[in-house]
Amino acid sequence: MTTPIPVGTIEEGVRPETAAPPADRRLRRLLRTLASPGLLWYILFLVGPMVVLVVFSLGRRASNGGYEPAFTLEQFARLGTRWTPFFNTMVMGLLGTLMCLVVAYPMAYFMATRGGKYKTLLLALVVIPFWTSFLIRTYAWVFLLGNRGLPTVFEMVGLRNVRLLNTTFAVLLGIVYNYLPLMVLPIYVSLERVDVTLRHASKDLGAGPWATFRQVTLPLSAPGVFAGVLLVFVPVLGEYLIPVLLGGGQTYFLGNALADLFFQSRNWPFGAAVAVAFIAVIMILILVYNRMTKRIVAQGRGSRLL
Numbered sequence: 001m002t003t004p005i006p007v008g009t010i011e012e013g014v015r016p017e018t019a020a021p022p023a024d025r026r027l028r029r030l031l032r033t034l035a036s037p038g039l040l041w042y043i044l045f046l047v048g049p050m051v052v053l054v055v056f057s058l059g060r061r062a063s064n065g066g067y068e069p070a071f072t073l074e075q076f077a078r079l080g081t082r083w084t085p086f087f088n089t090m091v092m093g094l095l096g097t098l099m100c101l102v103v104a105y106p107m108a109y110f111m112a113t114r115g116g117k118y119k120t121l122l123l124a125l126v127v128i129p130f131w132t133s134f135l136i137r138t139y140a141w142v143f144l145l146g147n148r149g150l151p152t153v154f155e156m157v158g159l160r161n162v163r164l165l166n167t168t169f170a171v172l173l174g175i176v177y178n179y180l181p182l183m184v185l186p187i188y189v190s191l192e193r194v195d196v197t198l199r200h201a202s203k204d205l206g207a208g209p210w211a212t213f214r215q216v217t218l219p220l221s222a223p224g225v226f227a228g229v230l231l232v233f234v235p236v237l238g239e240y241l242i243p244v245l246l247g248g249g250q251t252y253f254l255g256n257a258l259a260d261l262f263f264q265s266r267n268w269p270f271g272a273a274v275a276v277a278f279i280a281v282i283m284i285l286i287l288v289y290n291r292m293t294k295r296i297v298a299q300g301r302g303s304r305l306l
Contacts, residue, residue: 050279056272065266075273082274085257089237092168092251096175097183097233103176104183104228109217111184112191123188126181138174138245145170145246166248174242179235183228190224191217226293230286237282254278 057075062068111122129137143149145164154162164170194217202212240255249256254274261271 050276053272053276053279056268057276059269061267061269065268067268075270076277078270079274079277082254082257085252085254086278088252089254092171092175092253093233093236096172096179096236097229099172099176100180100183100232101225101229104180105187105225108184108187108191108224111188112194123185126184129177130181134178135241137178138241141170141174141177142245145173165246166250168247168251170246171243171251174246175236175239178242179232182231182235186227186231187221187224190221194220223293226289230289234282234286237278 056067058071058073060068060070060072060074107126111119111126115122142165145151147165150164151162154160198216198220199212202216203209207215238255239253240259243249243251243253243256258271258275261267261274
């Protein structure tokens, strides 16, 4: 026996089970209204500049520099001439991200498992550097690594002619120092959410500390590791200030090459082509990374269920 449908509940052309209640429709309209400013901001300040870059990349360099309207792919055909900055950027980005991970994971693990009542204080110490300007923090390392900084201390202990500033080591040190909090915080959040009883159960079943960490803690903290790697790797690829101040131009990033193309040689179309190609490569890497991340996390969940 079927229950009769009250009159007035069926709108014309709409099935009863798919008709949205008025409250749901009002909620959707409210959500769209709240999302409109963010969407407008996204279109104006992200999509808009990207469209300008694509248009410039299809043009030609004017006789006195700048942009001349055209429709040609000759700028993209010359991308091979900027292979060195691209290679340096990718290598230094990977090394800097790896070093951040090596330093950040033990810090986050200690904070989450041994912090106790000092967790808030430790988190504050990690976040406090963000309260200071990025430029000022980098300039501080210019002094520390310069001739009046750490090399003077090394001379006191008998190590002379130690050069730290304007080296690859200085650039990596600046990357780790400035981007370390972006790696620590997501890993800490993942470790904080790990159920302590799972580690205790692993030890009760005979697993040692290393086996417990490898089979329980590390897989459960993998989402935080993946998020931290992404948060550090992408900004490092666009880094400009650290190679200039700490590398002294010896370590040439793609950001430095783009600045020279736009402001020194005033070759805007070629600079735009380099930028568009680099952004495309980054987007492809992020898509591949996300796909691999989802697969690894799914495999980890499946293995835990078994």
